[in-house]
Amino acid sequence: MSERMLRDKILPVLSAMSMLLAIGMIIFYLPDMKGAMGETLDMSFRIFYFHMPIAITSYLAFTVVFVSSILFLRTGKYSYDILSRSAAEVGVIFAFLVLVTGSIWAKATWGWYWVWEPRLTTSLALFLVYVAYIVLRQAVDGADKRARLASVFGILGFISVPLSFLSIRLWRSAHPLMFGDTSGSSGGGLEGTSLQLTLLVNVIAFVLLFITLVVYKMQNEMMEERADEIRASLD
Amino acid sequence: MDAILSLNNVSKKFGNMPVLKGIDLDIKKGEFVALLGANGAGKTTLVKIMSALSSPSEGTVMVNGKDILNDQGSLRSIIGVISHETYLYNDLTAVENLRFFGQMYGIASENLEARINGLLEQVELVKRADDRVSTFSRGMKQRLSIARALLHEPSILFLDEPYTGLDQHAAHAFEKVLLELDPKDTTRLMITHDINRTYNMCDRVIILDKGSIVFDSLMSEVASAEELRDIYSSHVGDNDTF
Amino acid sequence: MIRILHIAAKDLKEEFRTKQMLNSMVLFSLLVIVVFSITFAPILGSSQDVAMVAPGVLWIAFIFAGSIGLSRSFVAELENGCLEGLKLCPIGRSSIYTGKMMANMVLMLLVEIITVPLFAIMFNFSITGLFWLGIIIFLGTVGFVCVGTLLSALTVNTRTREILLPVLLLPLVLPALIPAVMATGSILMGASYGDISQELRLLLVYDVVFFLVAQLVFEYVIQD
Numbered sequence: 001m002s003e004r005m006l007r008d009k010i011l012p013v014l015s016a017m018s019m020l021l022a023i024g025m026i027i028f029y030l031p032d033m034k035g036a037m038g039e040t041l042d043m044s045f046r047i048f049y050f051h052m053p054i055a056i057t058s059y060l061a062f063t064v065v066f067v068s069s070i071l072f073l074r075t076g077k078y079s080y081d082i083l084s085r086s087a088a089e090v091g092v093i094f095a096f097l098v099l100v101t102g103s104i105w106a107k108a109t110w111g112w113y114w115v116w117e118p119r120l121t122t123s124l125a126l127f128l129v130y131v132a133y134i135v136l137r138q139a140v141d142g143a144d145k146r147a148r149l150a151s152v153f154g155i156l157g158f159i160s161v162p163l164s165f166l167s168i169r170l171w172r173s174a175h176p177l178m179f180g181d182t183s184g185s186s187g188g189g190l191e192g193t194s195l196q197l198t199l200l201v202n203v204i205a206f207v208l209l210f211i212t213l214v215v216y217k218m219q220n221e222m223m224e225e226r227a228d229e230i231r232a233s234l235d
Numbered sequence: 236m237d238a239i240l241s242l243n244n245v246s247k248k249f250g251n252m253p254v255l256k257g258i259d260l261d262i263k264k265g266e267f268v269a270l271l272g273a274n275g276a277g278k279t280t281l282v283k284i285m286s287a288l289s290s291p292s293e294g295t296v297m298v299n300g301k302d303i304l305n306d307q308g309s310l311r312s313i314i315g316v317i318s319h320e321t322y323l324y325n326d327l328t329a330v331e332n333l334r335f336f337g338q339m340y341g342i343a344s345e346n347l348e349a350r351i352n353g354l355l356e357q358v359e360l361v362k363r364a365d366d367r368v369s370t371f372s373r374g375m376k377q378r379l380s381i382a383r384a385l386l387h388e389p390s391i392l393f394l395d396e397p398y399t400g401l402d403q404h405a406a407h408a409f410e411k412v413l414l415e416l417d418p419k420d421t422t423r424l425m426i427t428h429d430i431n432r433t434y435n436m437c438d439r440v441i442i443l444d445k446g447s448i449v450f451d452s453l454m455s456e457v458a459s460a461e462e463l464r465d466i467y468s469s470h471v472g473d474n475d476t477f
Numbered sequence: 478m479i480r481i482l483h484i485a486a487k488d489l490k491e492e493f494r495t496k497q498m499l500n501s502m503v504l505f506s507l508l509v510i511v512v513f514s515i516t517f518a519p520i521l522g523s524s525q526d527v528a529m530v531a532p533g534v535l536w537i538a539f540i541f542a543g544s545i546g547l548s549r550s551f552v553a554e555l556e557n558g559c560l561e562g563l564k565l566c567p568i569g570r571s572s573i574y575t576g577k578m579m580a581n582m583v584l585m586l587l588v589e590i591i592t593v594p595l596f597a598i599m600f601n602f603s604i605t606g607l608f609w610l611g612i613i614i615f616l617g618t619v620g621f622v623c624v625g626t627l628l629s630a631l632t633v634n635t636r637t638r639e640i641l642l643p644v645l646l647l648p649l650v651l652p653a654l655i656p657a658v659m660a661t662g663s664i665l666m667g668a669s670y671g672d673i674s675q676e677l678r679l680l681l682v683y684d685v686v687f688f689l690v691a692q693l694v695f696e697y698v699i700q701d
């Protein structure tokens with residue numbers, strides 16, 4: 001009962017409140033940002049405070065997929081498969097938002113929508129891997145087999161992402177592109193406590209949002225499973 | 236206990252669909268067991284679980300007192316399977332197929348060629364030994380698949396509808412091969428829909444219906460093939476005959 | 478284990494008897510080279526420009542030809558239930574994987590040995606550093622085949638395996654593809670080992686990691 005309360009009431013309220021707070025902090029609390037030349041940057045840099053927490057959340061999502069995939073293969077419990085698929089579907093949306101916010105930021109900062117910056121490019125690789133994960137799920141018939149094969153792919157995909165990062169970084173350093181090393185320390189001066197605090201609140205807000213979405217998604221999936229079971233027992 | 240094979244509360248589900256429900260079964264060394272049941276009763280699934288091809292959702296399968304799921308190969312090398320799938324590579328010749336599987340079972344190469352020739356003679360395929368399997372008829376493939384299963388002299392033999400595609404003569408020859416196996420060395424379990432044959436060949440009969448064992452008796456306690464047929468239809472019903 | 482070699486030998490014997498797959502892989506790979514060399518005809522005069530695009534073309538040829546071959550790698554095992562027959566044998570599941578992987582490796586290397594000379598001619602390369610080029614191609618191919626063989630088993634039971642395999646495979650081989658293309662480019666431009674050591678190390682890490690992981694998860698892929 002208390003678990004239900006947590007799920008249905010507290011979690012969404014909490015995540016909505018923290019999200020409001022996070023957005024409020026970005027708009028009202030953050031001081032103006034100075035560029036490298038000392039000029040005041042426009043509002044667009046503030047998207048970074050969405051961008052980074054979303055990126056962190058997307059990595060978190062796929063860590064969840066990885067762990068629950070291993071657990072599914074070890075135990076064969078369906079609840080792990082439901083967790084993997086819910087986390088993957090929510091995670092893929094976050095990964096997509098990373099690309100969107102990343103390109104808006106890139107456009108504002110460098111004038112291009114896409115920069116082959118290692119972390120952004122790694123996010124692209126991550127996004128592609130998990131789109132493939134979802135495509136695989138749709139291509140396999142039979143709940144048992146789908147869960148098993150998707151788990152294997154979830155494990156492979158998670159391992160490939162850090163390797164992607166390494167190779168993209170190597171490639172980037174061999175082909176210096178249109179900007180120098182500013183991307184390496186992507187926020188400029190992040191030392192200011194107000195900046196750090198804003199970032200922290202945003203990370204918490206997005207992680208909460210992610211948890212809420214996954215919990216709801218799982219609830220949905222479980223209800224669907226139950227409906228299938230009832231349907232199967234009828235005929 | 237001289238049970239060579241023993242199943243304890245074995246269940247299997249595909250997704251949400253239960254296919255086997257709490258099967259308990261002991262098979263003694265040397266028995267020739269018949270497994271009867273309607274289409275979809277779960278016979279093939281049961282044999283797959285007993286031969287470690289698939290794992291039960293619940294329960295354990297013990298062979299010679301050892302859990303088959305922990306097997307490192309020693310149990311699998313005493314099991315042979317003949318099924319309606321032939322397990323043969325179409326682009327290899329009869330001899331190449333047997334040689335390959337012989338290697339997989341770790342049969343020493345000096346014994347292997349003699350063993351292959353002997354088996355090809357038994358299943359009457361010597362003349363076609365160097366032809367590709369894709370040029371074989373269904374019955375010839377089935378005969379070769381019998382040779383394949385006996386290659387490593389298994390002490391437990393599972394037969395899943397082994398008569399598929401065999402003509403009168405081949406079926407008769409196969410029966411001879413099967414009955415010549417020494418019960419001291421070989422335990423046999425056969426799935427078939429042929430009740431007369433079952434009655435004449437086997438010494439125990441098990442009927443599976445909707446994933447449960449509904450009848451289990453020594454054949455000597457069944458008076459005739461007719462009685463066996465009556466028992467079968469009383470347990471399974473005639474709803475599977477069109 | 479000797480049985481791994483027997484499995485690889487069996488696969489190759491089957492393949493060389495019909496050569497169906499090998500022929501179409503070679504043909505496809507050569508076609509990719511020819512088509513790209515026609516499209517890039519205007520820049521073929523400038524060796525600088527060629528060096529920018531050619532390594533990518535070479536690896537695209539390998540990878541596309543490879544996915545064609547890999548998508549059929551487990552098809553023969555499905556006919557007559559052979560994979561089940563193999564699973565009945567007293568061999569580790571991972572031996573099946575390793576055997577099939579070695580056979581695929583041989584087929585890929587054959588395709589590559591035929592493709593590279595044509596590539597050199599069409600893109601006007603006098604191939605220097607053949608030894609290191611060989612090493613790069615070998616390491617890149619090992620990574621590709623490691624993941625590809627596993628995914629071939631994973632997709633063989635799906636309706637759309639021919640298209641599903643590349644969709645799953647390409648994002649996963651990206652970390653091997655990038656250093657392979659980079660190192661190939663450097664070598665074709667006359668670089669020495671020192672310039673490509675980082676790429677080679679990355680390829681090696683990729684190969685080892687995915688080979689080991691594949692060994693661990695393969696049994697789940699072919700489980701019933």
Ligand SMILES: Nc1ncnc2c1ncn2[C@@H]1O[C@H](COP(=O)(O)OP(=O)(O)OP(=O)(O)O)[C@@H](O)[C@H]1O
Pocket residue numbers: 142249254272273274275276277278279280281
């Ligand atoms: N891989 C699978 N996935 C899902 N369901 C399966 C699978 N294999 C078997 N089944 C189901 O399990 C049930 C039992 O199948 P099984 O093959 O064991 O029957 P059987 O007794 O051998 O029948 P038959 O006489 O037709 O050979 C069937 O309802 C079948 O649809």
Ligand SMILES: [Mg+2]
Pocket residue numbers: 278279280395
């Ligand atoms: Mg059957």
